Amino acid sequence: xxxxxxxxxxxxxxxxxxxxxxxxxxxxxxxxxxxxxxxxxxxxxxxxxxxxxxxxxxxxxxxxxxxxxxxxxxxxxxxxxxxxxxxxxxxxxxxxxxxxxxxxxxxxxxxxxxxxxxxxxxxxxxxxxxxxxxxxxxxxxxxxxxxxxxxxxxxxxxxxxxxxxxxxxxxxxxxxxxxxxxxxxxxxxxxxxxxxxxxxxxxxxxxxxxxxxxxxxxxxxxxxxxxxxxxxxxxxxxxxxxxxxxxxxxxxxxxxxxxxxxxxxx
Amino acid sequence: xxxxxxxxxxxxxxxxxxxxxxxxxxxxxxxxxxxxxxxxxxxxxxxxxxxxxxxxxxxxxxxxxxxxxxxxxxxxxxxxxxxxxxxxxxxxxxxxxxxxxxxxxxxxxxxxxxxxxxxxxxxxxxxxxxxxxxxxxxxxxxxxxxxxxxxxxxxxxxxxxxxxxxxxxxxxxxxxxxxxxxxxxxxxxxxxxxxxxxxxxxxxxxxxxxxxxxxxxxxxxxxxxxxxxxxxxxxxxxxxxxxxxxxxxxxxxxxxxxxxxxxxxxxxxxxxxxxxxxxxxxxxxxxxxxxxxxxxxxxxxxxxxxxxxxxxxxxxxxxxxxxxxxxxxxxxxxxxxxxxxxxxxxxxxxxxxxxxxxxxxxxxxxxxxxxxxxxxxxxxxxxxxxxxxxxxxxxxxxxxxxxxxxxxxxxxxxxxxxxxxxxxxxxxxxxxxxxxxxxxxxxxxxxxxxxxxxxxxxxxxxxxxxxxxxxxxxxxxxxxxxxxxxxxxxxxxxxxxxxxxxxxxxxxxxxxxxxxxxxxxxxxxxxxxxxxxxxxxxxxxxxxxxxxxxxxxxxxxxxxxxxxxxxxxxxxxxxxxxxxxxxxxxxxxxxxxxxxxxxxxxxxxxxxxxxxxxxxxxxxxxxxxxxxxxxxxxxxxxxxxxxxxxxxxxxxxxxxx
Numbered sequence: 001x002x003x004x005x006x007x008x009x010x011x012x013x014x015x016x017x018x019x020x021x022x023x024x025x026x027x028x029x030x031x032x033x034x035x036x037x038x039x040x041x042x043x044x045x046x047x048x049x050x051x052x053x054x055x056x057x058x059x060x061x062x063x064x065x066x067x068x069x070x071x072x073x074x075x076x077x078x079x080x081x082x083x084x085x086x087x088x089x090x091x092x093x094x095x096x097x098x099x100x101x102x103x104x105x106x107x108x109x110x111x112x113x114x115x116x117x118x119x120x121x122x123x124x125x126x127x128x129x130x131x132x133x134x135x136x137x138x139x140x141x142x143x144x145x146x147x148x149x150x151x152x153x154x155x156x157x158x159x160x161x162x163x164x165x166x167x168x169x170x171x172x173x174x175x176x177x178x179x180x181x182x183x184x185x186x187x188x189x190x191x192x193x194x195x196x197x198x199x200x201x202x203x204x205x206x207x208x209x210x211x212x213x214x215x216x217x218x219x220x221x222x223x224x225x226x227x228x229x230x231x232x233x234x235x236x237x238x239x240x241x242x243x244x245x246x247x248x249x250x251x252x253x254x255x256x257x258x259x260x261x262x263x264x265x266x
Numbered sequence: 267x268x269x270x271x272x273x274x275x276x277x278x279x280x281x282x283x284x285x286x287x288x289x290x291x292x293x294x295x296x297x298x299x300x301x302x303x304x305x306x307x308x309x310x311x312x313x314x315x316x317x318x319x320x321x322x323x324x325x326x327x328x329x330x331x332x333x334x335x336x337x338x339x340x341x342x343x344x345x346x347x348x349x350x351x352x353x354x355x356x357x358x359x360x361x362x363x364x365x366x367x368x369x370x371x372x373x374x375x376x377x378x379x380x381x382x383x384x385x386x387x388x389x390x391x392x393x394x395x396x397x398x399x400x401x402x403x404x405x406x407x408x409x410x411x412x413x414x415x416x417x418x419x420x421x422x423x424x425x426x427x428x429x430x431x432x433x434x435x436x437x438x439x440x441x442x443x444x445x446x447x448x449x450x451x452x453x454x455x456x457x458x459x460x461x462x463x464x465x466x467x468x469x470x471x472x473x474x475x476x477x478x479x480x481x482x483x484x485x486x487x488x489x490x491x492x493x494x495x496x497x498x499x500x501x502x503x504x505x506x507x508x509x510x511x512x513x514x515x516x517x518x519x520x521x522x523x524x525x526x527x528x529x530x531x532x533x534x535x536x537x538x539x540x541x542x543x544x545x546x547x548x549x550x551x552x553x554x555x556x557x558x559x560x561x562x563x564x565x566x567x568x569x570x571x572x573x574x575x576x577x578x579x580x581x582x583x584x585x586x587x588x589x590x591x592x593x594x595x596x597x598x599x600x601x602x603x604x605x606x607x608x609x610x611x612x613x614x615x616x617x618x619x620x621x622x623x624x625x626x627x628x629x630x631x632x633x634x635x636x637x638x639x640x641x642x643x644x645x646x647x648x649x650x651x652x653x654x655x656x657x658x659x660x661x662x663x664x665x666x667x668x669x670x671x672x673x674x675x676x677x678x679x680x681x682x683x684x685x686x687x688x689x690x691x692x693x694x695x696x697x698x699x700x701x702x703x704x705x706x707x708x709x710x711x712x713x714x715x716x717x718x719x720x721x722x723x724x725x726x727x728x729x730x731x732x733x734x735x736x737x738x739x740x741x742x743x744x745x746x747x748x749x750x751x752x753x754x755x756x757x758x759x760x761x762x763x764x765x766x767x768x769x770x771x772x773x774x775x776x777x778x779x780x781x782x783x784x785x786x787x788x789x790x791x792x793x794x795x796x797x798x799x800x801x802x803x804x805x806x807x808x809x810x811x812x813x814x815x816x817x818x819x820x821x822x823x824x825x826x827x828x829x830x831x832x833x834x835x836x837x838x839x840x841x842x843x844x845x846x847x848x849x850x851x852x853x854x855x856x857x858x859x860x861x862x863x864x865x866x867x868x869x870x871x872x873x874x875x876x877x878x879x880x881x882x883x884x885x886x887x888x889x890x891x892x893x894x895x896x897x898x899x900x901x902x903x904x905x906x907x908x909x910x911x912x913x914x915x916x917x918x919x920x921x922x923x
Contacts, residue, residue: 145303150414155535157304208415 014073015040015184015216016061021070023056030056031067032240038184043210044218045227048237049260054220055097057237058186061218062094063087075183088117093182095173097189097220103162107172110161111147114179115140147175151205167198174205178213185209187219191226199223203230228252236260279457279481282355284522286452289315292498292525298344299501301532301540309344311525317344317431322352323444324434325383328407328425332357335379335463339363339372339395340387342504342530345411345427347518349385354461354480355452361463361475362509364861365391366854368899371473373398375465379475379706380404385427388412392424399423457481463706464511464658467860475706476511476658486661486700487519489682493666494628498525500547503622505537510862512632515662515700516550541622549629553636554863556651558791559621560643561767565795581609582643589646594670614647623649630654630666632677633862635738635757637765641674653677655736659715659722660684661700665736676735686736687721693742694728695721727755744867746777752839754782756867759840762830766823767792771852771859773870774842775878781843783881785874786820787811787851793819808849808906817911820847828916838918844881845913846888848874849906855895877908886910 016038023031031053038044046054059065061072063084071078074090093114101110119136148154151171156164161172170190177185190206191199203226209215221227227234228248236244236251238260244251251257278284288297293312300307309317330336336353338360340346350360361379363372365387372394376384382404386392392410399405408424410416416424438444461480465473502521506513521528526548531540567578588602598606618624629644629651636653644651654666655677665686667678680686684698701722704712715723727742739745740757748754756774763772763784771787788811796819797804804810828841852858858870871878873892880888891905 142303145305149303152533154304154532155539158539212414212417 013040014038015075017073018057018061019071019073021057021060021067021072023053023060023065023067029240031060031237033069034237034240034242035070036235036242036245038216038218039233040216041210041214042216042232043206043230044216045231045234046218046220046237047222047224047227047234051239052237052260053240054237055188056240058094058188058218058220061087062092062186088180091181091183092186093177093180093184094186095170095177095188095190097192099166099169099173101161101169101173101176104160106158106160107153107156107164107175108144108148108158110172111144111175111179112140114176115144117180143181144175144179147178150178150208151175167194167201170194170198170202171205174202174209178209178215183216185215185217187217187221189220189222191221191223199226206230277453279484280354280452280455280459281461281480281484281519281522282351282452282455284484285311285315285318285351285355286449288498288522288525295498295525296501296527297521297525298347298528298530299544300344300530301536301543304532306529306543308527314348318348318351318355319445319448320431320434320438321345321348321427322355322434322448323437324430324432325352325356325358326448327433327437328383328430330356330358330383334358334383335361335381337361337363337376337379337381337384337386338508339384339391340365340411340508341534342506342508342513342517343387343411344530346385346387346508347504347528347530349409350462350514350518351522355448355455357451357455357459359460359463359477361465362514363465364467364507364509366507366861368855368895369394369398373401375473375475376402376405378472379463379465383407383409385409386411389415392416392419396421396424455480460703462514464514465509466658467510467862467864474708474711477703477706478661478700479703482700483519483661484523485683486663486698487515487523489699490663490666491520491524493682494548496520496524496526496548496628500524500526500627501529501544502526502546502548503531503537503541503544504528505531505534505541506550507861511656511658511662512550516548516630519661520548538622542620543622545619545622545625547625547627549623549626551629551631552633552863553631553640554634556631556636556640556644557767560640561789561792563617563621564767565791568795568799578613581613582646584609585614585646586642589648590642593645593648593650594672610648618647618649623647626650628652632656634764634864635761636674638674639765645672654681655738657722657724659702659724660696660698661702663700664694664696664698664724667735671733671735673733673735676731676733676737678735680736685721688729689717689723691742692727692729692739694724694726694736694738696724697721748776748782748839749778749780750839753837754840755837758837759784759827759831759842760865762827763823766826768796768819769823771865773852773865773867775871775881776840779882782840783878784824784842784845785870785877786845786847788816788820788847790851807851808904811847811849812906812909817847817909820845821911821913824913825916828913832916832918841915842913843915844910846877846881846908846910848877849890849908850892850894850904853894856893880908880910 014037019035021031021034046057048054060067063086153171161169191202210217234248234251236257243256243260244254288311294310296308297311297314298309336358338346338349353360361381363375384395386408392408395408409427409430411427413426457480459480460477461483462478463475465475502517504517517528529544531537567575584605588598588606591598592606626649629649632654652667652672655664656662657664663681664684665678666681684696686696689695725742726738727740727745728736728738731737740755744756746754754776759774760772763769768789769786770789773785774782776782802815824842824845831837831841854861859865876890877888887907887909889907891903893901893903895901
């Protein structure tokens, strides 16, 4: 299956294309004329030094920011800008750099919120909590339980997430994003602030999500070792501009990338 | 009841025969539950028979033959238990292997047992085996329960459990007489056959394969099921290592004979919660688990409000005074009884409910000595907690305590059907129904473990006390003498130290020395909590272990231990004069503990030779660097300078007066 997926990635079936996108906040240019694509089934990394525009790029992709110029083509449909609710309906889910969970709610309930977008019964049925609404709830619960099993977080099912250590909270957040059964999963620094063991666990889950569930993933990450190991292709940003794009080995040796990270002698 | 149902049925001498019987007599009762996807999935005895049959027929079509060995590796999961019965039903011998064994240990056992087939839990075990396959030439096939992560594997020697069952199903569809022939095969099963081969935990050297004959195993299980009146309406939580005789006996063997329901937890992290949901009738836990339960309760109570703390203390005190007497049916004043009843309503019942111990009828502990306070605590809450003493070679039971004759410092009289005696040197020897048939392919070792008249040597030194109960002092070969001639029983001293909640592990030295010294390991939960309360900052285990305040506290514990030793004429000479707190936890991955968490004293002494040296010269600290193994098998080194503390001895007469 692995080889199959890899072949598909190489064949270049494009899931999303970002074409000549520019974004500025007043006089500050966050992103300047950036184009790249994300192929179906790949792990695509967006890297760059601090302030390179990575998170802005992610926010453009999922429609939180509206770029002044450029187009985004997702799943064959071109759009000037995504809106967050479009993004969600079309199957884009994300996690955040700072964990954004409902702290007082249990792991189970947090992941269940990821299913809200899939609920078909209206508020009336939901409140009545009978018949079709109940059947639907059970169906969603099954999906959520599979995710809990997948992420190996059975032991914290009923624990309020506010009481969990950071690494586990990140895992719950990934679970909530997976509950939306996205076709494109955006991960904003999934390993920030983690210790080595937590990073290893998270890397395994990201790979498993990609390989077993076939989910396309775009991720931002600072840990270069992790990025180079995980991703199929890497796009490098610096000061809002794209400076490199390609497979990890090519990017690693690109002089422009080395300069961006290590600085240029003046 | 189970024992009655079997009375007229003389031919019940293997576990698969019980499977057929149970499917008939308890067809609709649950035999197995497993929490999966958040729900307790369950199988009745009839369904379980079906599952086992499909798997067994699948194994037949894979060419498994009578006498072959089948390794079973993983945590407690229905399919692994089924694999045990399926193998037995074909006359093959199941060999459960510790799932947390490192690849080297596992390869040794698999090769030594000459397994043709391994049924394993998941990718982790598959990887371990594939990585060592050159050392296991006779292994042909690995069957896995959990397919996750294995979809990409191109190996021809691995197979999905479901696939094997499906091939069994297909074979049955092609030839419907197969089912009947399989059952015929079970009925023809020999009582002499080896029911299971259990590898010892390897306290001394490489582990040995203990062969348990079928008829003896069934008889032993029948005896204890009758002794503790277990029935098909009971349930147990199977959370102990599958490869350990305790799990195989208490859950598998007793479950087959009594027909009770075996419940498999969702994962090893959810055991506490699963225990609470199942609320078993029969429960076994080593003393350290009870200790953890008590520590957890104590810590939580310290966080409770003032009124609750007062209420808790008041009624735990009532329980301490009258609980055990009420449990044992001794006369107790009416007012005390009423007070206890109120305490039950307010504190004990809710507490037991939280711990998952509400329905306990019989609970056992064994493996290590248990502290009087700890033992009494649980008994005073109304739990019928008893002690047993057992061995893999006996198929568990050697002694066990009768209801009403229970004490913390002894392990009870001989279990039903067991003959027990002491040799001239004080070694405990027994003959039991479940007694092993020898170590696999180690005739010299087997011969060495037996006396000429057919008793098994336990290697434990003990004596019978005035009540006729056996008391275990130590391993016979570990009992030594100080240079002044006084008796030195290291385990006895270590256990005394470990009764303090702050001390997790200890290792005592003193044989052929001038005085006794000890290594201590702090209990991170207890000491960490204490540090938090006393505003002691620390960044690591190592720093906390070396903290002067921790040393002060532990010195007080050691003094108290000396006081207790001084009160026993036999032991008064072996008081601890110097000790140190180790900078790392003793760990089975480093070979310092066995897989059943027992200290390997000789190994520890060798590994930390400079520290032992320093305990016996005048140094106040000593530098040490050791290699450690991480959970994933990688190695690293840690270094530390360990401080050594002196403690004064208590004169023997001071306490006696």
